[in-house]
Amino acid sequence: MLRHIHHAAIICSDYGVSKHFYCDILGLAVLAENHRSERDSWKLDLALPDGGQIELFSFPNPPARPSRPEARGLRHLAFTVDDLDAVVAHLTDHDITVEDIRIDEFTGARFTFFADPDGLPLELYEV
Numbered sequence: 199m200l201r202h203i204h205h206a207a208i209i210c211s212d213y214g215v216s217k218h219f220y221c222d223i224l225g226l227a228v229l230a231e232n233h234r235s236e237r238d239s240w241k242l243d244l245a246l247p248d249g250g251q252i253e254l255f256s257f258p259n260p261p262a263r264p265s266r267p268e269a270r271g272l273r274h275l276a277f278t279v280d281d282l283d284a285v286v287a288h289l290t291d292h293d294i295t296v297e298d299i300r301i302d303e304f305t306g307a308r309f310t311f312f313a314d315p316d317g318l319p320l321e322l323y324e325v
Contacts, residue, residue, distance in 0.1 A: 205243075205251035206275055208318060213240045213256035215315045220244055220254060223292050246277075265317050274311065274319035282308050282324040 210216035220226050226244040229251065233240055242254040252275075263269070279285045286296050289312055296312045302323075309323045 203250055205253050207253040207255060208314070208316075209255045209257060209260050210314075211256075211260060211316050213242075213254075216254055216256075217242060219315050220252065223289070223294070226252065265313075265319055274321050276309075276321035276323050278325045279322050280325070282310065282322055285322055286310060 208216075220242075221228060221244070226246065229243040229245050231240070231242050238258050240254075240256040244252040244254060246252065282299060286299070289296050294312055297310050299308050299310045301308055307324055309321055311319055311321050313319055
């Protein structure tokens with residue numbers, strides 16, 4: 199029935215900061231950028247290399263979502279990378295805090311976590 203995830207939608211608190219983070223630091227390509235004046239909202243469609251997408255939304259005064267301690271619902275977004283050390287170095291060069299690299303006890307793969315400008319947990323998983 200389900201084939202793959204088409205997109206993940208993220209609501210940000212500061213559109214300019216989040217656009218810079220996802221486009222300039224993480225390197226995602228812009229597919230479309232639209233302002234919805236009736237909602238005072240931006241919608242930015244971003245492309246992942248595998249065809250998946252991230253929809254980045256802005257709304258006036260969105261409520262904060264708890265992420266720690268872990269709450270019900272979406273836990274984090276995970277992205278595969280070829281070279282975890284290189285991506286971690288890139289992020290730290292941009293003053294982004296990255297957790298220590300861990301080893302998946304079931305697969306032996308290396309992974310780590312960092313956060314977007316609103317504290318959304320993001321995972322890097324080396325394949």
